[in-house]
Amino acid sequence: MARIIDRRFDSKNKSAVNRQRFMRRFKGQIRRAVADAIDGRSIKDLDNGESVSIPSRDLSEPHFQHGSGGIWEQVFSGNDQFSTGDEIQRPMGGGGSGGQGKGASNEGESEDDFVFQLSREEFLDVFFEDLALPNLVKTQLAQIPEYKSQRAGYANDGVPTNLNLVRSMRGALGRRLALGAPYHGRIRELQAEIDELLKTRGPEDEEVKRLQHDIGVLRAKIEAIPFLDTFDLRYNNRVKIPQPSTRAVMFCLMDVSGSMDEEKKATAKRFFMLLYLFLTRTYEHIDVVFIRHHTVAKEVDEEDFFHSRESGGTVVSSALDLMRDVIQERYATGLWNIYGAQASDGDNWENDSPRCRELLAQSILPYMQYFAYIEITPGEPQNLWREYEKLQGTTANFAMQRIESYADIYPVFRELFKKTLV
Amino acid sequence: MVAKKRARKPLPSPSEWTFELIEEYHREIARVAADYGLDTYPNQIELITAEQMMDAYSSVGMPVNYHHWSFGKQFISTEKGYRRGQMGLAYEIVINSNPCIAYLMEENTMPMQALVIAHASYGHNSFFKGNYLFRTWTNADAIIDYLIFARNYLSHCEERYGEEEVELLLDSCHALMSVGVDRYKRPPKLSLEKEQMRQKEREEYLQSQVNALWRTLPQIEAKASAQAERRFPAEPEENLLYFFEKHAPLLEPWQREVVRIVRKVAQYFFPQRQTQVMNEGWATYWHYTLLNTLYDEGLLADNFMIEFLHSHTNVVMQPAYNTPWYRGINPYALGFAMWTDIRRICEHPTEEDKRWFPEIAGSNWRETFDFAMRNFKDESFIAQYLSPKLMRDLRLFAIMDDDRESRLKVSAIHDDRGYARVREILSEQYNLGSREPYIQVWDVDLRGDRSLTLRHQAYKRRPMGDASDEMLRHVARLWGFNVRLETVDDAGDLLSTRECRVERPQKLPQVA
Numbered sequence: 035m036a037r038i039i040d041r042r043f044d045s046k047n048k049s050a051v052n053r054q055r056f057m058r059r060f061k062g063q064i065r066r067a068v069a070d071a072i073d074g075r076s077i078k079d080l081d082n083g084e085s086v087s088i089p090s091r092d093l094s095e096p097h098f099q100h101g102s103g104g105i106w107e108q109v110f111s112g113n114d115q116f117s118t119g120d121e122i123q124r125p126m127g128g129g130g131s132g133g134q135g136k137g138a139s140n141e142g143e144s145e146d147d148f149v150f151q152l153s154r155e156e157f158l159d160v161f162f163e164d165l166a167l168p169n170l171v172k173t174q175l176a177q178i179p180e181y182k183s184q185r186a187g188y189a190n191d192g193v194p195t196n197l198n199l200v201r202s203m204r205g206a207l208g209r210r211l212a213l214g215a216p217y218h219g220r221i222r223e224l225q226a227e228i229d230e231l232l233k234t235r236g237p238e239d240e241e242v243k244r245l246q247h248d249i250g251v252l253r254a255k256i257e258a259i260p261f262l263d264t265f266d267l268r269y270n271n272r273v274k275i276p277q278p279s280t281r282a283v284m285f286c287l288m289d290v291s292g293s294m295d296e297e298k299k300a301t302a303k304r305f306f307m308l309l310y311l312f313l314t315r316t317y318e319h320i321d322v323v324f325i326r327h328h329t330v331a332k333e334v335d336e337e338d339f340f341h342s343r344e345s346g347g348t349v350v351s352s353a354l355d356l357m358r359d360v361i362q363e364r365y366a367t368g369l370w371n372i373y374g375a376q377a378s379d380g381d382n383w384e385n386d387s388p389r390c391r392e393l394l395a396q397s398i399l400p401y402m403q404y405f406a407y408i409e410i411t412p413g414e415p416q417n418l419w420r421e422y423e424k425l426q427g428t429t430a431n432f433a434m435q436r437i438e439s440y441a442d443i444y445p446v447f448r449e450l451f452k453k454t455l456v
Numbered sequence: 457m458v459a460k461k462r463a464r465k466p467l468p469s470p471s472e473w474t475f476e477l478i479e480e481y482h483r484e485i486a487r488v489a490a491d492y493g494l495d496t497y498p499n500q501i502e503l504i505t506a507e508q509m510m511d512a513y514s515s516v517g518m519p520v521n522y523h524h525w526s527f528g529k530q531f532i533s534t535e536k537g538y539r540r541g542q543m544g545l546a547y548e549i550v551i552n553s554n555p556c557i558a559y560l561m562e563e564n565t566m567p568m569q570a571l572v573i574a575h576a577s578y579g580h581n582s583f584f585k586g587n588y589l590f591r592t593w594t595n596a597d598a599i600i601d602y603l604i605f606a607r608n609y610l611s612h613c614e615e616r617y618g619e620e621e622v623e624l625l626l627d628s629c630h631a632l633m634s635v636g637v638d639r640y641k642r643p644p645k646l647s648l649e650k651e652q653m654r655q656k657e658r659e660e661y662l663q664s665q666v667n668a669l670w671r672t673l674p675q676i677e678a679k680a681s682a683q684a685e686r687r688f689p690a691e692p693e694e695n696l697l698y699f700f701e702k703h704a705p706l707l708e709p710w711q712r713e714v715v716r717i718v719r720k721v722a723q724y725f726f727p728q729r730q731t732q733v734m735n736e737g738w739a740t741y742w743h744y745t746l747l748n749t750l751y752d753e754g755l756l757a758d759n760f761m762i763e764f765l766h767s768h769t770n771v772v773m774q775p776a777y778n779t780p781w782y783r784g785i786n787p788y789a790l791g792f793a794m795w796t797d798i799r800r801i802c803e804h805p806t807e808e809d810k811r812w813f814p815e816i817a818g819s820n821w822r823e824t825f826d827f828a829m830r831n832f833k834d835e836s837f838i839a840q841y842l843s844p845k846l847m848r849d850l851r852l853f854a855i856m857d858d859d860r861e862s863r864l865k866v867s868a869i870h871d872d873r874g875y876a877r878v879r880e881i882l883s884e885q886y887n888l889g890s891r892e893p894y895i896q897v898w899d900v901d902l903r904g905d906r907s908l909t910l911r912h913q914a915y916k917r918r919p920m921g922d923a924s925d926e927m928l929r930h931v932a933r934l935w936g937f938n939v940r941l942e943t944v945d946d947a948g949d950l951l952s953t954r955e956c957r958v959e960r961p962q963k964l965p966q967v968a
Contacts, residue, residue, distance in 0.1 A: 036482055036499035036577065037555070038475060041508065042562055048511040049531040055623070056528030095526055095627075096923035096930070097634050098893050104918030106857040109882040111785060112776020113853040113869055120866040122855070150532045 057156065063088045064152070068160040073300055076336055077286075077307045078322065080314075084157050087147040161307075183272040192269030201268035209266060213259050217252045224249050282317040282371040282403075283364075284310060285357050288339065289378035291328040291348040298410045299340060302377035305408050305443050309375050312447060317371065323360055327353035329383075333360065350382045350418060354393040361401060371403045380409040380416030387421040394422075399429055406446045407434040464753060469760040473566040478503075481570045482577075488749050489578040493822060494742065496581040497596060498555040501573065505562050509549070510534050512559060516725070517549045519557065520603045522610040522717075524626050547767075550576035552584040552728075554596040567763040574746040579739025586830045587734070589727035599724060605651050606717045613710050625711055628930040629697065629718035635895050636697030636722045659709035692896040692911065696931070697722070699897045705906065706936030715934070730833040730888060737791015738829060744768060744792070774850060785882075790850070794837070797846045798824060808844060834886035842882065844875045854881045859917075890915050898942070907938035914945050920954075928956035 057064060067086040116122075152160075188201055228245050235242060286306045288294070294302075313320050324339040325331055331352040334342075357374065365372055382390070399405060409419050415436065422434050435446040467480060482501070489496070504512070514531035515521035547568055551557040558576040560569055584590050595602075614622045629636070693699045697719035701712050728735070747764055750756050756764075774789035775782045798816070801809045802824050805817035816824045832840060853869040854877065868874035868881070884890060898911035910931065912920060920943060932939040937958055943951045 036486070036501055038478055038482070038501045039503070040475070041502045041504045041559075044504075044508070046505070046507050046511070048508070049514050049528060051523045052514060052525065052528035052531055054528070055523055055525040055619070056532065058619075059525045059623070093529060094923070096631050096926045098895055098927055099921035099923060100893055100918045101921040101924075102919075103859045104914070105859070105916035106918070107854055107867060107881050108857070108885060109785065109852050109854045109878055110777035110782075111774050111850045111852055112778065112782075113851040114776065114778070116853055116866040116869055118866055118869050118871070118874055121863040122866065124857075124862070124864055148529070148533065150536060 060088055060092070063092070065160055065163075068152070068157060071157075072161065072304065072307065077303065077310050078320075080158065080161070080307060080311055081154055082157070083152045083154050085149055085151050087149040090148050093148050183274050186271050186273040188268045189271040190268070192271070196269040196272075198268045198270050202262070202266050205266040205268060206262045209263065210259050210261070214256045217256050221249050221252050224252070281319040281321070282313050282373060283321040283323060284313055285323045285325060285360075285372070285374040286339065287325050287327070287353045287357065287374065287376040287378075289328070289348055289350065289353075289381075290326045290342070290344045291346055291379075291381070292344070293348075293379050293381050294410075298377075298379060301410050301437060301440065301443070302408070303340060304440055305377055305406075305437075305446070306375055308443060308447065309373065309406065313373060321365075321370075323357075325353050325356055325360075327356075331356040348378075348382050349386050350378065351386050351389045351393055354390055354398060358393065358397045361398070372401055373403050374398070374405040376405070376407045378407075378409060378418060379411045380418045381411075382416065382418040384417055387417045390418065391421040391425060394432075395425060395428070399425075399432060402431055404431045404433070407432075408443070408446060409434070409436045410438075411436065412438055464755055466757040466760075467755055469566060469757040471565040471567075471763075473564070473569045477566055478560075478569055478573070481566075482573055484750055484755055485570065485574050485578060485746055488746050489574075489582075489742070491749075492742075492745070493826075494578055494582040495585055496556065496578060497553075497585050499577040499581065500555040500557045501577060502557060502559050503562055504559050506538065509546070509559065509561050510538065512549050513546075516721075517551065518603055519551065519600065520607055522603075522607045522626075524630075525623065526627075526630065548572040548576045550580045551599075552580075552590060552594055552596055552724075553599050556581040556584065556596075565763065567760045568767065570760070571743050571747065571764055571767060574743035575739045578746060579742035580735065582742070583731075583735050583738045583829060586826070587727070587731060587833075588831055589730055589833055593727050594724050602651060602720065606721070609655075609713060609717065613714065617710065622714065624933070625714055626718065628933045629715055631927060631930040632696050632700075632934070633718060633722040634892055636695060636719045637726045638695050638698065638723065639889075655713060659713065688900045688902050689897060692898055694894075694896045695719070696895070696897060696910075700934045703900075704935050707934065727833075730835070730886075733787045733791040733794070733834045733886065734829070734832060734837050735791070736788045737793075737795050740768075740772060740788050740792040741795040776851070785885075793846055793850065794841055795825070797843050798828065798841055801843060806845070812843060813841075835883050838886060839879060839883040842879045844870070847875055847878055852878050852882065854878050893918070893920055895941075905938060907940060908935045910939065910941045912941060912943040914943050914951060917945070919943070919952075924954060925956070928954060932956040932958050 064086050068084060071084040188198060224245050228242055228249075231239060231242050231245070284306075288299070288302055290299075310320070310322070322336075324334050324336055326334055326339055326342075326344075327348075327350065328344045328346045329349045329352065333356065353376075361372060394405070407422055409416065415423075419434070419436065425432050426434060433446050435442060437443060467484070468477065470477075478501070482499075486499075510531060512519070513534050514527045516527075521527065547561060547564055549559045556577065558572065558581075560572050564572065584594075584596060590596075610622060610626075689699070689703075697715055700707070701715040701719065704712075704715075707715070747756065747761075751761055772786070772789045772792045774786050774793075799821045801813055801817055802819050802821035805813070810817045828837065828841060847870040851870055853874075854867045856865045856867040858865075868877035870878065894913045894915060896911050896913070897908065899909040901907045901909075908931070920941070924941065928939050928941055939956045939958075941954045943953070945951055
């Protein structure tokens with residue numbers, strides 16, 4: 035007799051480990067794919083996976099096999115025209131007719147690349163890895179929003195502090211009324227009987243006394259109904275609902291003068307992406323304002339921001355001016371949390387740098403939650419850096435960092451992140 | 457056969473299955489199977505989801521297996537194909553174990569579940585239990601336990617020596633799986649406890665043996681033996697994994713155990729590769745026969761039969777060579793046709809059949825079936841039982857492709873002159889020995905650089921494939937010293953040599 039077993043609810047994802055092994059083995063390719071994806075994506079688009087393609091020859095699992103050549107004699111089905119001794123032109127490209135073509139493996143050796151989909155988590159993992167984020171931060175960022183507890187009616191159990199007095203007492207009253215009702219009815223009947231008897235007999239009459247005694251018993255029973263039963267208790271019920279706090283605007287400022295090459299822009303892009311990620315975990319709605327500048331600043335869309343090329347000198351203050359104006363025009367109300375991120379190679383027109391510092395310190399930083407500056411340059415600190423250095427320490431909402439590789443990006447956010455953690 | 461009974465009330469046949477119905481259908485199928493005398497292991501039927509089916513796919517169909525990236529790759533590609541609707545999943549997977557485990561997919565309709573039960577739990581199951589290859593090479597009682605042991609052992613190794621280390625070793629072992637089977641020796645039966653107990657013992661013993669092999673010999677003796685040209689191995693060894701497990705000088709004891717595990721798994725699957733046509737044909741024949749018998753008894757409704765026949769027909773379709781979906785001979789089609797044909801020869805032999813099959817024409821078909829199922833593999837089964845009538849029905853013909861000729865030649869077709877030849881070629885096509893290159897461990901340079909020589913016996917001048925150089929790197933990783941692959945022709949003359957040198961013997965070579 036057979037056993038019939040329902041395994042449908044047993045553990046799924048038995049292959050998860052094998053999938054991880056696969057990912058680890060082809061980490062190089064996957065990282066390259068993720069890097070390409072980041073360059074091609076909008077900085078807001080971090081919540082999707084990515085498809086990764088790996089050349090199938092990298093994945094091959096070799097076996098000893100015959101190559102083409104030699105003698106192959108094979109049987110086919112469905113003869114419709116041949117007789118023994120017929121000669122046939124060799125099919126094109128099929129030298130040796132490939133004896134191992136069929137049945138040799140079920141792997142489906144296709145010429146195409148092996149393409150598969152990274153999930154959102156896997157994608158972020160690789161993204162974070164490049165940026166050398168600490169683990170705690172990773173989990174915090176990858177997490178979907180925070181929760182706020184909100185009232186949701188009443189529950190039958192809970193902790194004493196949540197006890198709702200009015201509801202509980204109302205319940206108790208109802209219960210007492212309901213349970214006491216039959217006794218009250220009986221008492222009224224008995225009382226009526228007594229009244230009837232008293233018309234004919236004296237109060238000392240046996241019958242009257244018995245009835246009065248009965249009434250006493252019933253009253254005792256009514257008394258015995260508990261005033262407040264555990265059954266009556268009602269507690270305020272609270273549920274947790276996802277609660278991104280409010281709105282934020284993020285300013286991305288980038289120097290697009292001739293000295294900023296593609297690689298520097300790619301680094302800057304990761305910096306903006308990471309800030310954006312931080313903000314999405316805290317705010318429900320985020321506006322992003324892109325300001326690029328060389329000698330003059332301009333607000334542009336994301337496409338232009340990362341991809342158009344400009345050349346010429348650099349006047350950083352133009353961007354800061356524009357940023358200040360935009361804040362005053364559109365984001366002046368207290369409803370907006372304002373974040374700024376500035377990327378540059380630090381090469382500014384000499385006389386402009388002090389003005390930048392002034393602008394920042396007086397017209398911008400006071401309204402900001404956080405402003406981060408990165409200088410992407412391998413060499414000596416440039417003049418803008420030296421000016422900004424003076425700001426450091428005077429306010430808590432300013433951070434700056436010199437960046438040579440992706441891993442240097444994270445420290446900029448360290449302070450910021452500490453704040454959101456608490 | 458039972459005389460046709462008065463039509464009974466048919467079993468309900470909704471398209472949704474329930475556990476009660478599966479049980480009911482199973483009871484009837486089991487009864488009929490017993491009437492036909494099918495001898496099976498006890499059955500265990502497990503209902504699984506599509507996702508679990510994909511899991512099972514990617515661990516070569518086994519319920520447990522060790523972890524390896526290649527299984528992950530398999531899973532990802534299966535999942536991708538399935539999600540995009542490019543491929544359907546198999547209706548079932550059946551495991552040669554005792555009890556015989558059959559996986560049924562949740563998505564199947566009730567008629568499909570019944571078909572699968574008949575196909576897997578009675579067809580394949582009886583084949584596993586009866587066929588000599590399975591009886592000799594696999595141990596149905598112990599396989600699940602052994603795989604549990606293997607998985608635990610490998611994860612233990614990963615903890616101790618690192619995942620990467622184990623993975624590289626497994627890569628090389630997997631590459632050699634097809635040359636890691638004994639074709640002639642019989643493997644011993646083992647149980648889980650015995651295996652664990654013996655594993656430690658073996659580890660120590662093996663290591664001591666290897667050391668003995670490489671012990672520096674006294675000077676004089678060395679001279680003497682150099683003259684004698686002592687060969688090692690004394691006989692060429694065709695099981696490369698076995699050879700490395702026992703004799704590779706640089707492997708650690710745990711590495712030997714891993715080689716052994718892969719070898720055991722390869723050995724377990726070896727019979728399946730040799731009996732595809734027979735096994736699938738047998739299972740298909742029996743699901744067809746069992747369900748038709750139930751229908752004749754009036755137990756199956758017409759709508760059930762229509763759906764069943766639809767699936768059955770899809771399975772046994774054999775496209776012609778010139779259709780775009782021709783993928784070679786369909787083992788289900790060929791196998792089903794052959795078993796059906798054998799029964800025909802037994803029950804209604806023609807003059808031709810009596811000439812070709814004097815010993816089975818007119819015999820008891822059940823006995824003939826049983827004999828054929830027990831004692832053959834694809835190669836010999838086709839050589840023995842493929843009838844001229846079937847060759848005509850399938851319109852089989854053979855094409856000779858000789859790379860020295862400019863044109864292909866039709867060497868035989870389904871006519872009186874060609875029957876024997878077509879049958880011979882088709883049988884040869886299922887001979888694993890000629891389908892894959894035949895490679896043996898030929899020689900080890902014991903007193904020199906310890907290099908290993910493999911010998912490829914070229915068959916019909918077929919050369920080694922492109923992957924050979926990479927394969928040699930895998931071999932070298934296990935052996936630890938230089939490896940050479942010689943290809944020789946039938947006369948034993950050397951045709952070509954490939955070599956993989958290991959620069960520093962301490963460091964295992966990297967395989968791309």
